Amino acid sequence: MTTHEILEKAKKAKSELSLVSVEKINEALLYMADSLIDHTDDILINNREDIERARDTVSSVMIDRLSLSEERIKGMAEGIREVADLPSPVGKVLSSHTLSNGLVVEKTSVPLGVVAIIYESRPNVTSDAAALALKSGNVCVLRSGKEAHKSASAIVRALCDGLERAGLSKDFVLLIEDTTRQSSLDLMTATGYVDLLIPRGGKGLISACVRNATVPCIQTGTGICHIYVDESADQEMALRIIENAKTSRPSVCNAEEVLLINEKIASEFLPKLKVLLCDNRAEHPVELRLDERAQKIIDGTPASDTDFDTEFLDYILAVGIVKDTDEAIEHINRHSTGHSEAIITNTKENAEKFAKMIDSSSVYINASTRFTDGGEFGLGCEMGISTQKLHARGPMGLFELNTYKYIIKGQGQIRT
Amino acid sequence: MTTHEILEKAKKAKSELSLVSVEKINEALLYMADSLIDHTDDILINNREDIERARDTVSSVMIDRLSLSEERIKGMAEGIREVADLPSPVGKVLSSHTLSNGLVVEKTSVPLGVVAIIYESRPNVTSDAAALALKSGNVCVLRSGKEAHKSASAIVRALCDGLERAGLSKDFVLLIEDTTRQSSLDLMTATGYVDLLIPRGGKGLISACVRNATVPCIQTGTGICHIYVDESADQEMALRIIENAKTSRPSVCNAEEVLLINEKIASEFLPKLKVLLCDNRAEHPVELRLDERAQKIIDGTPASDTDFDTEFLDYILAVGIVKDTDEAIEHINRHSTGHSEAIITNTKENAEKFAKMIDSSSVYINASTRFTDGGEFGLGCEMGISTQKLHARGPMGLFELNTYKYIIKGQGQIRT
Numbered sequence: 001m002t003t004h005e006i007l008e009k010a011k012k013a014k015s016e017l018s019l020v021s022v023e024k025i026n027e028a029l030l031y032m033a034d035s036l037i038d039h040t041d042d043i044l045i046n047n048r049e050d051i052e053r054a055r056d057t058v059s060s061v062m063i064d065r066l067s068l069s070e071e072r073i074k075g076m077a078e079g080i081r082e083v084a085d086l087p088s089p090v091g092k093v094l095s096s097h098t099l100s101n102g103l104v105v106e107k108t109s110v111p112l113g114v115v116a117i118i119y120e121s122r123p124n125v126t127s128d129a130a131a132l133a134l135k136s137g138n139v140c141v142l143r144s145g146k147e148a149h150k151s152a153s154a155i156v157r158a159l160c161d162g163l164e165r166a167g168l169s170k171d172f173v174l175l176i177e178d179t180t181r182q183s184s185l186d187l188m189t190a191t192g193y194v195d196l197l198i199p200r201g202g203k204g205l206i207s208a209c210v211r212n213a214t215v216p217c218i219q220t221g222t223g224i225c226h227i228y229v230d231e232s233a234d235q236e237m238a239l240r241i242i243e244n245a246k247t248s249r250p251s252v253c254n255a256e257e258v259l260l261i262n263e264k265i266a267s268e269f270l271p272k273l274k275v276l277l278c279d280n281r282a283e284h285p286v287e288l289r290l291d292e293r294a295q296k297i298i299d300g301t302p303a304s305d306t307d308f309d310t311e312f313l314d315y316i317l318a319v320g321i322v323k324d325t326d327e328a329i330e331h332i333n334r335h336s337t338g339h340s341e342a343i344i345t346n347t348k349e350n351a352e353k354f355a356k357m358i359d360s361s362s363v364y365i366n367a368s369t370r371f372t373d374g375g376e377f378g379l380g381c382e383m384g385i386s387t388q389k390l391h392a393r394g395p396m397g398l399f400e401l402n403t404y405k406y407i408i409k410g411q412g413q414i415r416t
Numbered sequence: 417m418t419t420h421e422i423l424e425k426a427k428k429a430k431s432e433l434s435l436v437s438v439e440k441i442n443e444a445l446l447y448m449a450d451s452l453i454d455h456t457d458d459i460l461i462n463n464r465e466d467i468e469r470a471r472d473t474v475s476s477v478m479i480d481r482l483s484l485s486e487e488r489i490k491g492m493a494e495g496i497r498e499v500a501d502l503p504s505p506v507g508k509v510l511s512s513h514t515l516s517n518g519l520v521v522e523k524t525s526v527p528l529g530v531v532a533i534i535y536e537s538r539p540n541v542t543s544d545a546a547a548l549a550l551k552s553g554n555v556c557v558l559r560s561g562k563e564a565h566k567s568a569s570a571i572v573r574a575l576c577d578g579l580e581r582a583g584l585s586k587d588f589v590l591l592i593e594d595t596t597r598q599s600s601l602d603l604m605t606a607t608g609y610v611d612l613l614i615p616r617g618g619k620g621l622i623s624a625c626v627r628n629a630t631v632p633c634i635q636t637g638t639g640i641c642h643i644y645v646d647e648s649a650d651q652e653m654a655l656r657i658i659e660n661a662k663t664s665r666p667s668v669c670n671a672e673e674v675l676l677i678n679e680k681i682a683s684e685f686l687p688k689l690k691v692l693l694c695d696n697r698a699e700h701p702v703e704l705r706l707d708e709r710a711q712k713i714i715d716g717t718p719a720s721d722t723d724f725d726t727e728f729l730d731y732i733l734a735v736g737i738v739k740d741t742d743e744a745i746e747h748i749n750r751h752s753t754g755h756s757e758a759i760i761t762n763t764k765e766n767a768e769k770f771a772k773m774i775d776s777s778s779v780y781i782n783a784s785t786r787f788t789d790g791g792e793f794g795l796g797c798e799m800g801i802s803t804q805k806l807h808a809r810g811p812m813g814l815f816e817l818n819t820y821k822y823i824i825k826g827q828g829q830i831r832t
Binding site (some may be wrong): 019195210211218232234240248304330355356360362364365366367370371389391402408413415416 | 434458528601632653657659772776778788807810821825
């Protein structure tokens with residue numbers, strides 16, 4: 001099927017889905033989870049084909065991301081069941097207002113309609129995204145990376161089987177068949193068909209969306225996260241937080257990439273940092289990329305022009321020295337991607353200023369940036385982390401996959 | 417100043433504004449209102465120059481929109497004072513969540529930052545938009561239509577005077593000096609500078625934004641509003657509502673443009689409609705543009721292909737006959753701009769189906785579409801009516817000019 005034919009199906013399906021009850025959707029999700037398990041063999045066979053084809057062209061990290069096992073499929077099914085258990089965001093009366101003429105104006109949450117997701121090689125995104133979209137009442141159009149397309153197809157077959165077992169249309173979960181760049185572009189420009197496009201991928205994909213998208217789009221995931229250690233910081237706490245934010249999982253978007261230190265404590269703090277992150281870490285020592293002033297205090301790689309604007313996703317940390325909280329805030333607002341930033345301080349005034357002025361989705365006072373996550377923030381799930389300000393900011397849960405409409409009930413009122 | 421220089425000023429000013437208290441903002445708004453009155457002479461002189469220059473090129477309706485008087489300036493000042501009286505949307509804790517490790521995650525409303533507004537010839541938009549932006553904590557960058565630029569400049573001078581009297585930076589309200597198309601394009605592509613772009617104008621401006629904008633943008637105002645008269649409708653009520661929706665103010669976006677009638681009552685209803693909207697209206701008879709089936713019942717203009725996709729903003733109404741509520745819903749979702757639609761019915765089931773399935777910002781049951789308005793909906797004001805689904809839908813008030821961020825307060829927590 002062409003991408004346009006699939007989008008036509010999606011558009012028709014969204015009207016149908018708007019009449020399906022919350023109970024029915026939850027029932028379908030449970031069938032979809034069962035069906036994933038039933039399709040295990042088919043999924044694994046197709047996944048092996050993807051892996052065989054990809055082996056020569058992609059890194060071993062990518063192969064690992066791509067690989068499914070019986071265990072992983074069980075995990076995916078469990079994930080869908082957890083989504084079924086979450087409260088539905090649909091049909092909530094967000095506000096109600098009665099005009100003096102008796103008109104009742106109700107602001108009610110409703111699904112966006114058709115949510116398209118462009119993603120890369122993790123096959124589990126296929127089932128996660130489909131479950132979250134359906135739970136929030138949306139038809140979901142998936143555009144998987146080329147390397148994972150056979151796996152994604154097998155997973156979507158399983159999910160659609162589940163939908164049909166529940167007596168629902170299999171057009172509620174659709175997979176784009178064209179895996180060339182053209183189909184991404186088709187989705188970005190599908191005005192009137194795609195109500196929300198979520199690109200989940202690297203910088204290249206996100207900026208292609210910013211440049212080309214004419215449909216509503218949410219930028220997700222790029223995180224150049226900063227930690228600023230203030231003059232008054234508890235330095236032991238700062239070290240513990242930096243170690244956690246940088247090294248507990250460097251490949252994720254909420255990991256720290258830049259450390260800024262107040263000049264008054266730099267010469268005391270930096271040697272301790274070097275011992276902790278470099279000297280004492282035999283397995284994965286962190287490479288420190290130092291600005292000019294930091295280079296005078298400890299050894300490390302001199303930072304290049306781009307190091308303070310790079311999402312390393314690796315055991316690398318850019319380190320700079322600043323005069324005070326104001327300079328830290330200014331630096332962060334200039335270089336950050338708007339994801340997560342932290343201040344370590346014991347000065348209430350500086351903490352408040354930092355929280356007020358930092359223009360990012362998540363601002364931490366004395367804690368690790370690694371907590372920015374839908375589960376941690378109590379959303380129950382996560383469709384991605386928005387680094388933009390419109391509609392959704394930070395971790396996106398089910399509620400962020402809804403919009404609202406005003407339903408106005410009258411008895412013949414006219415406006416005078 | 418170049419547009420880029422103005423945007424640099426705006427970016428700097430937004431950090432400054434984030435530290436200004438709600439009380440100070442309200443105080444500044446009152447000074448701005450006073451200052452508008454004080455600058456009446458300057459504003460009127462400049463307004464007359466605009467009018468002189470425009471007289472040969474624009475319609476008399478446009479001249480009327482452009483024209484200011486002492487009275488109108490008083491009204492603008494009063495508008496600002498009303499905005500000062502509204503509750504501030506900034507700094508509200510929208511949700512709070514304490515993790516088991518003691519971290520407190522607060523979702524807090526914050527200004528978007530820099531809000532840019534591209535508008536046309538009504539000079540009062542200058543003060544309205546500036547007041548709403550400032551009240552919601554945003555720096556505002558205004559790009560007025562060429563015809564009204566001198567008036568807008570004089571108004572901005574007055575507003576900035578007010579800001580300075582309150583001890584605030586005059587860079588919180590900025591006017592773009594370049595009135596060529598280039599400056600609109602510059603705003604649409606000012607990534608990193610403009611946090612939200614609101615185009616307030618005709619179809620051409622809106623679609624230019626959809627095509628070109630790389631900054632977050634909210635489409636406003638285009639309204640092809642439908643009324644569907646169901647088989648079970650109270651026909652007298654239907655006639656009263658249609659007359660109101662079509663003729664009370666045909667030039668506004670919430671006026672009715674298309675009427676759909678259930679086939680079972682068409683031959684009874686249409687002649688009554690014709691008497692009411694055409695025969696009995698000597699001054700402004702409505703031109704009915706009829707589909708083929710309606711033409712067999714009453715006289716009127718045969719509808720062309722485009723008449724069901726046109727925002728007439730005039731005494732013209734496209735009239736079509738449909739089989740049932742399903743066909744009406746399908747027609748509306750295909751042709752509507754997502755603004756406001758109404759069903760007139762006494763069948764609860766049809767009303768509910770219509771409310772659920774119609775994909776528009778405001779869905780009316782037995783009332784006129786003319787109520788779609790920030791004031792009527794209890795928002796206290798209006799920055800425009802969004803016809804998109806992301807972030808804001810329908811009338812936009814102060815709350816819709818805010819985003820949120822998560823502020824996370826810890827005592828050294830790390831993620832394990």
